[in-house]
Amino acid sequence: MWDRIIGKLRRIGNDAIFYTGFxxxxxxxxxxxxxxxxxxxxxIGGTDFNRRHTGKDDFVRHVKFLKKHCHIISLHDFFQKxxxxxxxxxALTFDDGYRNNYLYAKPILEEAKAFGTFYITGxxxxxxxxxxxxxxxxxxxxxxxxxxxxxxxxAQKNGNYHSLDSDKNLYSIIKDERAxxxxxQLMMEAFVDIPDFKKDHAFDDYWKLMSDEEIxxxxxxxxxxxxxxxFLHNNLGTISLDLATKEMxxxxxxxxxxxxxxxxxxxxxxxxxTRATLDAGEKLGFLxxxxxxxxxxxxxxxxxxxxxxxxxxxxxxxxxxxxxxL
Ligand SMILES: [Zn+2]
Numbered sequence: 320m321w322d323r324i325i326g327k328l329r330r331i332g333n334d335a336i337f338y339t340g341f342x343x344x345x346x347x348x349x350x351x352x353x354x355x356x357x358x359x360x361x362x363i364g365g366t367d368f369n370r371r372h373t374g375k376d377d378f379v380r381h382v383k384f385l386k387k388h389c390h391i392i393s394l395h396d397f398f399q400k401x402x403x404x405x406x407x408x409x410a411l412t413f414d415d416g417y418r419n420n421y422l423y424a425k426p427i428l429e430e431a432k433a434f435g436t437f438y439i440t441g442x443x444x445x446x447x448x449x450x451x452x453x454x455x456x457x458x459x460x461x462x463x464x465x466x467x468x469x470x471x472x473x474a475q476k477n478g479n480y481h482s483l484d485s486d487k488n489l490y491s492i493i494k495d496e497r498a499x500x501x502x503x504q505l506m507m508e509a510f511v512d513i514p515d516f517k518k519d520h521a522f523d524d525y526w527k528l529m530s531d532e533e534i535x536x537x538x539x540x541x542x543x544x545x546x547x548x549x550f551l552h553n554n555l556g557t558i559s560l561d562l563a564t565k566e567m568x569x570x571x572x573x574x575x576x577x578x579x580x581x582x583x584x585x586x587x588x589x590x591x592x593t594r595a596t597l598d599a600g601e602k603l604g605f606l607x608x609x610x611x612x613x614x615x616x617x618x619x620x621x622x623x624x625x626x627x628x629x630x631x632x633x634x635x636x637x638x639x640x641x642x643x644x645l
Pocket of ligand 1: 414415548552588589
């Protein structure tokens with residue numbers, strides 16, 4: 320009860336600081352340097368459809384706030400500890416290589432002269448050309464089927480697919496137990512008779528990935544750094560080291576070929592890595608590696624090859640969501 324009241328008061332306070340700017344400079348400590356993790360930037364925002372995306376208007380407000388009360392620096396400068404004094408230093412990263420990053424985030428960043436790193440997979444070249452999580456989100460809103468994967472049946476409960484055997488959420492099963500690409504493909508194939516949402520442009524913001532040409536254009540921008548997000552978006556800490564190394568190498572080659580630039584940054588999909596993938600990544604030339612929502616190993620704290628990131632998600636208050644991460 321008290322937790323809820325205190326949480327609510329904190330949210331009101333955070334919103335007030337964000338929208339008015341009052342006390343922002345007192346609230347933010349100049350040593351509080353942070354790498355923020357965004358995903359998609361969509362036109363509408365605030366949707367229950369996909370919490371990973373941030374609304375375009377909210378993102379414009381975020382950038383304005385950060386420009387005023389923080390220093391937005393490049394990921395390169397962040398890792399090199401080239402921090403500017405007086406305010407917190409913030410690096411912006413965007414996961415998954417959505418087309419909406421090219422359409423909305425890129426021009427907003429360029430206009431504000433703010434740096435950002437887009438972590439991009441090679442999935443747009445695959446037959447599926449979609450992230451499994453987006454497919455599952457969209458399928459969950461469009462259908463109410465009973466599906467079967469390896470004989471295990473799943474049906475909807477509270478808007479999500481759950482196993483009829485174990486009651487586990489399909490999303491969690493894939494994230495935590497079935498990291499391999501084959502299972503994700505089987506999941507997507509299990510939704511037979513689903514409406515062809517890929518042909519409906521109203522859905523584009525929620526799944527469409529950047530094309531090769533768009534990735535090249537991002538690479539040409541003074542303010543955008545292109546980084547790797549693995550090739551197939553598998554959790555690199557869960558699959559074998561050989562496969563993880565192959566994914567990192569394939570992704571690096573693919574993006575370097577498109578951008579004609581060295582790709583030196585990697586954001587681990589789902590924040591999944593091991594100490595061995597850090598070494599393998601370094602050998603491949605990934606100088607700057609990032610976790611998500613917390614380091615996985617205590618040694619990482621003092622390992623200059625990897626930094627943590629804090630996620631921004633579309634929720635009931637995007638202002639609060641930014642402020643609690645600063
Ligand atoms: Zn991702």
